Amino acid sequence: MKANGDRANIGWALIFTCWLLASIATLGSLFFSEIMNFSSCVLCWYQRICMYPLVLIFLSGIFPFDKKVLRFSFPLVFVGWMIAVYHNLLYYKILPESIAPCSQGVSCTTVYIEWFGFITIPFLSLAVFSFLLILLTITYRKVD
Amino acid sequence: MKNRKILVLFSAFTLIFLFFISVKLYKKYEIKRLGFLAKENFSTFVRNYSPKLGSDHAKIYLIEFLDPECESCRDFYPYIKQLMSEHEGKIKLVVRYAPLHENSKFAVKILEASRNQNKYWETLELLFRYQPIWGSHHNPRPDLIWAYLPEIGVDVEKIKKDMNSSQIELLIEQDINDANELGVKKTPTFFVNGTPLKQFGFQYLQDAIEYELRD
Numbered sequence: 480m481k482a483n484g485d486r487a488n489i490g491w492a493l494i495f496t497c498w499l500l501a502s503i504a505t506l507g508s509l510f511f512s513e514i515m516n517f518s519s520c521v522l523c524w525y526q527r528i529c530m531y532p533l534v535l536i537f538l539s540g541i542f543p544f545d546k547k548v549l550r551f552s553f554p555l556v557f558v559g560w561m562i563a564v565y566h567n568l569l570y571y572k573i574l575p576e577s578i579a580p581c582s583q584g585v586s587c588t589t590v591y592i593e594w595f596g597f598i599t600i601p602f603l604s605l606a607v608f609s610f611l612l613i614l615l616t617i618t619y620r621k622v623d
Numbered sequence: 624m625k626n627r628k629i630l631v632l633f634s635a636f637t638l639i640f641l642f643f644i645s646v647k648l649y650k651k652y653e654i655k656r657l658g659f660l661a662k663e664n665f666s667t668f669v670r671n672y673s674p675k676l677g678s679d680h681a682k683i684y685l686i687e688f689l690d691p692e693c694e695s696c697r698d699f700y701p702y703i704k705q706l707m708s709e710h711e712g713k714i715k716l717v718v719r720y721a722p723l724h725e726n727s728k729f730a731v732k733i734l735e736a737s738r739n740q741n742k743y744w745e746t747l748e749l750l751f752r753y754q755p756i757w758g759s760h761h762n763p764r765p766d767l768i769w770a771y772l773p774e775i776g777v778d779v780e781k782i783k784k785d786m787n788s789s790q791i792e793l794l795i796e797q798d799i800n801d802a803n804e805l806g807v808k809k810t811p812t813f814f815v816n817g818t819p820l821k822q823f824g825f826q827y828l829q830d831a832i833e834y835e836l837r838d
Contacts (some may be wrong), residue, residue: 491627495627495630495631498631499634499638502634502635502638505637506642509642510642510645510646514645514646514649514650515649516806516808516809518808523680538631541627541630541631542627542631585808587645
């Protein structure tokens, strides 16, 4: 019984961390688009679609902690991560942009920020989705 | 359970608080940066070739980055006219272009070509008046502009010839470059003597103008 409680505690802490990450990513992306007036490209929008609902899904998943939160969040995290990988491949010119689905509006390879020479907006997105993927995997191993 | 709720609430408040602090700091930084740029780099805001309306002795340069195809620019235009008549002789309107829509460049070229016939402001008003039709989002029909132009008595054939000059092309390019340098990403964007508005809105524009006029 005690072991179960411990596991739930670890699960709670991990999903809480996920919630924090998703919230930071959400507010950060809103800051870029609404305050700094950077226009979002198509791929950014798809990633936002995956990221924003996670804030609410993780939140409902920790009050009280329910391991089903994994089942509900994983598809979003995984799809978001895939799009982020694709976006970064385009952005760093590993894939040619001609096959990008964004021909109108803002190009998906427009560079808005470049902190310390490597931190760009698509990079931040990929980093958060990757962290979420890792945290969810750990949660799955610990709790299930 | 209770501690956890407090932890989550505390985190949420902290994040939102940090967000708003960053908004404040960023806006302050932007206003300062552009104010500085205004002194150093007046010509980024006001080019010699830019269309200007109002007295040469005006205390206020109201720089508007606009797009003939943008609805907000259309909505704002009567207010600008009103502001200018309220403060007659004190405001000089400088039009810069930020052609963000599909047919904006086409419209800007016609607009610029109308200057040769001294019909610039009439053409601008005409474009705004019929914008819902020729610039409709669902079915833009820029070719309709040709049908409207005779209304203000311009020589349409001359416009068709003049609008493709390389000078106009260069002018648009320079305006786009300046817009990028000044961080203009939406239209209309106003600068009152080189200072951006604190927030978008007619009231903020009016406040900024009254602030500049106060001493």
